[in-house]
Structures are given as C-alpha cells and as structure tokens.
Amino acid sequence: MLPSQLRQILVVAQTLEHAIKKGDLNVFFSNHEVEAFRKKLVQLWLTNISNNQSLANQNIPINNHHFLELLYKPLNEWGIVDEDSIQYLDEIGFKDLVLLEEHLGLSTLAHEWIYEMGDIEEQDTKVLEHALRHFRQAVRSRFLSEQIATDLYSKFRQFLSKNPIVDESLLNEEVKSISRIIPALGPLLRHAYEEFPIGNFVVCPGKGCGWGARLLKGRKAQCVNPYCKEYNQAKLESVAKAGKLRTKPGIQYYVSLTSYDERNLLEKLGKYGYKVRLYPGVESKGDIEVIKHNQIFYIDVKSYRTPKKLAEWLNDNQENLLASKQIIVVPSRIANNKYYIEKLHQFFPFTGEISIVLEKNLNSYLAERMSYQNTISSEEQNYA
Numbered sequence: 001m002l003p004s005q006l007r008q009i010l011v012v013a014q015t016l017e018h019a020i021k022k023g024d025l026n027v028f029f030s031n032h033e034v035e036a037f038r039k040k041l042v043q044l045w046l047t048n049i050s051n052n053q054s055l056a057n058q059n060i061p062i063n064n065h066h067f068l069e070l071l072y073k074p075l076n077e078w079g080i081v082d083e084d085s086i087q088y089l090d091e092i093g094f095k096d097l098v099l100l101e102e103h104l105g106l107s108t109l110a111h112e113w114i115y116e117m118g119d120i121e122e123q124d125t126k127v128l129e130h131a132l133r134h135f136r137q138a139v140r141s142r143f144l145s146e147q148i149a150t151d152l153y154s155k156f157r158q159f160l161s162k163n164p165i166v167d168e169s170l171l172n173e174e175v176k177s178i179s180r181i182i183p184a185l186g187p188l189l190r191h192a193y194e195e196f197p198i199g200n201f202v203v204c205p206g207k208g209c210g211w212g213a214r215l216l217k218g219r220k221a222q223c224v225n226p227y228c229k230e231y232n233q234a235k236l237e238s239v240a241k242a243g244k245l246r247t248k249p250g251i252q253y254y255v256s257l258t259s260y261d262e263r264n265l266l267e268k269l270g271k272y273g274y275k276v277r278l279y280p281g282v283e284s285k286g287d288i289e290v291i292k293h294n295q296i297f298y299i300d301v302k303s304y305r306t307p308k309k310l311a312e313w314l315n316d317n318q319e320n321l322l323a324s325k326q327i328i329v330v331p332s333r334i335a336n337n338k339y340y341i342e343k344l345h346q347f348f349p350f351t352g353e354i355s356i357v358l359e360k361n362l363n364s365y366l367a368e369r370m371s372y373q374n375t376i377s378s379e380e381q382n383y384a
Helices: 004-022 032-048 053-057 064-070 083-091 108-117 120-124 126-140 146-162 168-181 185-191 249-271 307-316 318-324 339-347 359-383
Strands: 193-195 201-203 212-216 220-223 245-247 275-278 288-292 295-301 327-330 355-358
Touching: 004 032, 004 083, 004 108, 032 064, 083 339, 108 249, 120 249, 126 146, 126 185, 126 249, 146 168, 146 185, 146 249, 168 185, 185 193, 245 249, 249 275, 249 288, 249 295, 249 359, 288 359, 295 359, 307 318, 307 339, 327 359, 339 355, 355 359
Parallel strands: 295 327, 327 355
Antiparallel strands: 193 245, 201 212, 212 220, 275 288, 288 295
16 A cells, blocks of 8 residues: 555645646645645654754755755655655655656656556556457457457557657548447547647657657757657757647556567567567467467566556456466566565465566576476376
8 A cells, every 4th residue: 555645745746747737836836735745744844853953954845935846856865754655665666756857847757656656547558458349349240350350459559659649630540540440449549649748848859769758958858768769868959840649648658668568578589589479369368479389378568667556457357367377577677676576476466377477587487388388298198
C-alpha cells in the first residue's frame, strides 16, 4: 500500500501536472488539497526542527514561493518526508524523485511516477485490449481469417508505435480505413490520441524518433522517449512543426515503449539462434513466438516500472497465465534495481507455474527449459 504521506505527494504532483498543462500555477496553489498539504508540511517542519538542525537552514514552506522552491528538491532532501515513503520510493526505483526541474517543468521522473501510481495507463491501454477482442470475435465468427486478423492487429499496434505524433488528416485516413473492416476499431484508434500540447513541446528532432520533446533553454529539448539517441537535451537546429495529435501518456509508456522493448528482445533472440515472430496470431498465447529445435515458447513483455503495477496485472490475469504457460519477460531497463523481483514476490507470491523472467536471464532460462523438455521426451521414448 502506498504510504499515506506519499499519497498526498502524488495528489500534489498530479495537480501540478494539470496546472502546468493549463499554463496557470494558480490552479495548483488554489487547490484545497495542495494547500492542506503545504500547511501540514509547515507543522511537520516546526515540530521536527528541534531534532533536525539541517531544517533550520532551509526555508519553511510558509508561502507559495517557498513551497515552490521545495518542489525543485528531491523528496529525500526535504527532511520531513517519512522514512516509509523514502524507502518505498527506493524500492520501486524512484529514489531520486524530484517534482520540478528548472526550464522543464514537471520532471520526467515525476511524469513516470504519476503514470505508474495513478490509473492513467489502465484507461489508455484498454484500447489494445478492446481491439484484440474485436479481432478475435471477427475470427471466431468467420468474418475474417486468423491470418488477416493477425495482420490487421499488427498494423493497428504498429500505427500507434510509429506515430506518437500524427497529423489529424493521417489519423482520419487510418480511422476510416480500419472502420471499413471492423467499425468499432475506428473510434478505438482515435481514443488513443489527444491534442498535442502547444508551447513547451515540439516534435523531437532526433533521427527516426518522432516523439514529443520538452523545450529547454539554449535551443535544446529533452525527448520524452528514453530510447531516443538524443534523449538528453538534443540541439534544435531545425524544429519540425508540431503535429496536432499525440498518443496519450498511457499509450506512450505502456504500448509504444513496450514495442521498443519487444523489438530489442527479438533482435537479441535472433542473434542467439532462435526463430522469432512478433504478434504471431490474435489467438496466440503471447505477443512473441520463439522457436528452436522444434520447441515453441510464447513471451509477453511487461514494462511496468514498479513491481506493484506488474503484480496487479499478474493477479488480474492469473487464470489466463496458468492456462497459456506464456513467459513474462521484464526488460532490463525496468528491473534495474535489486528490489524489483524481491518486491514483486511480496506483492505476487508466484510459483514455478507462472514464469517471470528478467530479460538478462531469458536466454539461459530458455536453454534450461529446452534441456528439460528434451530429457522428458527421451525418458518417454525409453519407456515406450
């Protein structure tokens, strides 16, 4: 469970994000929950200052100006955030969380934290879940062959991944095209997009990127796509005109980035000698099919930054996971701290019946599985 003080800070971050989008910090300061939290911080400050002399050298958030200054500091330097909250942030990979960054607004890490701890991705990524259900219904009713449905589903996903920012005219064309085949899919695709924020955002100038980038000082920008080669403050020699629409944050973080993870994994498995296929079928047991020595494995990549979110997904899909025997792979860029698997076990005490593997261990895990299957097959042949 999220510590109570951290829940309040999450509300502060969400309200701050909303105010920055509107370009009006009064929206933030006039929020009654934010004001109540600021007053609570003042009380904590006054209570703890006698036991923590370092607080005496800092400004008490007695007014909005001093409160804003506090938001530019990492939470673990506030001096009044409880130990449970700091430990929780450390365990889920947000140890150095800071809410505001100079010239950038809400920090990239704060954006990720909001998306992880809130339910925004649950709302946004339902688009794929609903689309897959429509494709499966089309196959089962014999309206479409499984191959055609699979090709269309792959095209649907790739449109989202390859068009993080899109002109409305191009989106309209794609919506009309997919609606001619399955009418319900057009509105689903449109629902995945929102208006591109004007002002502090531009289209990233990174080669082949196309994501949004936050403007910084000195004709620089920071791309919101961590896979972008120019992620860290690319120079804006020629800024492309911003598109009118962009994929919603949940789609960016949990669909588009997962697609990057999937493609990277496919490339690695191919180098190890596996035959791999992405989105092998709408009725398949996973998004990646892996074949070697006549053995087939199905993999799903899950890019949840926090083990708590992955555990929630595992709990919701436990029955299907037990039936499908698919392998859940966590990308290395996600599980990069020692607490991830340990914390995941606490939230979801899985057994060997559900396979959850870190990307870096996948090749050795598959080799063990194949060796085990070969041993079983040999024993069965000898017995026969």
